[in-house]
Amino acid sequence: MTAGIEVRGLTKRHPGARPDRPALQDIDLEIPHRRFVSLIGPSGCGKSTLLRILAGLEGHDTGSVSLLGESPRRASRRKAIGLVSQTPALLPWLTVRANVALPGKVNRRSGKEVDPPDELLRAVGLEDAADQYPHQLSGGMLQRVAVARAFALRPDVLLMDEPFSALDEFTREALQYQLLGLWQRRATTVVFVTHSVREAVVLSDEIVVMSARPGRVHEVLDVDLPRPRDKDIVKGPHMHDLEDRVRASLQRAWKAGAAPDDLVPL
Ligand SMILES: Nc1ncnc2c1ncn2[C@@H]1O[C@H](COP(=O)(O)OP(=O)(O)OP(=O)(O)O)[C@@H](O)[C@H]1O
Ligand SMILES: [Mg+2]
Incomplete structure (x- = not known):
């Protein structure tokens, strides 16, 4: 491999x-x-x-x-990495469309193929917001613009830091499927940070469970659900088993890490 x-x-x-x-x-x-x-x-x-x-x-x-x-x-x-950071950093003086088009413009000479911004915005359900400015958008909309922008340059490695944390459940689910579709079409490696056990199981081949203080890899769990992950698969009993395994591992990881100083009983 x-x-x-x-x-x-x-x-x-x-x-x-x-x-x-x-x-x-x-x-x-x-x-x-x-x-x-x-x-x-x-x-x-x-x-x-x-x-x-x-x-x-x-x-x-x-x-x-x-x-x-x-x-x-x-x-x-060489623009092989796309990053969606935990707090979306968009340029406030550019419209949504211009923000998504920016990586392509800046890297025009790199010869990399780029996706048209309107198509990317449609994929994240934001075609109607293309002419708006970042300050006119909600937190979840900003996150979706950041996701669209990260896809623009077709990166080989896509790093995503809680990209869907501010979204309602249905938008989040829709975007998870969009992401899986893009990942499969583009042959990308994705490293995805989340606090949602369910989201991690639905999306991943592998889940890296970390423990704190110091940050270490506690356990790496395989997700042996078939792909594509259609609705029947993610509602099936094996999905629940996997979720339980990840939760149990997280609990062990939590105990393994020293208790955070800032979590004292009120
Ligand atoms: N720039 C920095 N300077 C000093 N310490 C930092 C800096 N960035 C992070 N840290 C510390 O490093 C540790 C790990 O932070 P990090 O942001 O990577 O955690 P995280 O797992 O992403 O947390 P969360 O789930 O809350 O986003 C924390 O103790 C944090 O205080
Ligand atoms: Mg973080």
Whole structure:
């Protein structure tokens, strides 16, 4: 199988953090190309930090990281990585359409094929908002624009940090199916951060359960549901078994991590 993402013995300490409390410690991950992998774990366990390192936005202290056989910075320079960050960063002075078209414009000379912005906006149900500005949109609409923009350059690796967290249940479900459709058509590797056990099971081939303080990989669970994940499959009994397994693993991970200092009884 083609090398996708390889993380070996990665440790990351944020500047100013306690020396005994690295954000990430001894992370080993191997994600073959074209896999759909979710990261789930308690708040503060380092999911966003790991995603930013994979995106080439942050360095790390020890260990090694490679995407498609190259460093994250290099993969990022040749526009192989799409990132949807936890808080959507759109340019406020551009319309929704212009925000989605921007990666294609900026990278015109890279020769990469880009998707027309209107088509991407239709895929996330925002065709009517194309001429509006970010300040006129709701939080969930902003998230959907960010998802459309990340798809624009047809990245080989798509990193998504809780991209659907602000959406109502039905929009969220619709977008999960859109994402699976795009993932299958485009042969992309997806690393998807979520707090929703159900969302992780519906979408993923594998679920990486993390524990906190320091952030570590607690367990990697296989999701052996057939694809495409149609409605019958996600309503079936095996789906529930898998959800229970992930919940149990999360509970063990929660106990394994030291209790957060900021969670004291009122
Ligand atoms: N820029 C930074 N400087 C210092 N510490 C940071 C920085 N970014 C994150 N941290 C710390 O690193 C740890 C991991 O943060 P991170 O944002 O990666 O967690 P997370 O798993 O994404 O949490 P959540 O589920 O709440 O989004 C936290 O303890 C956080 O306080
Ligand atoms: Mg986060």
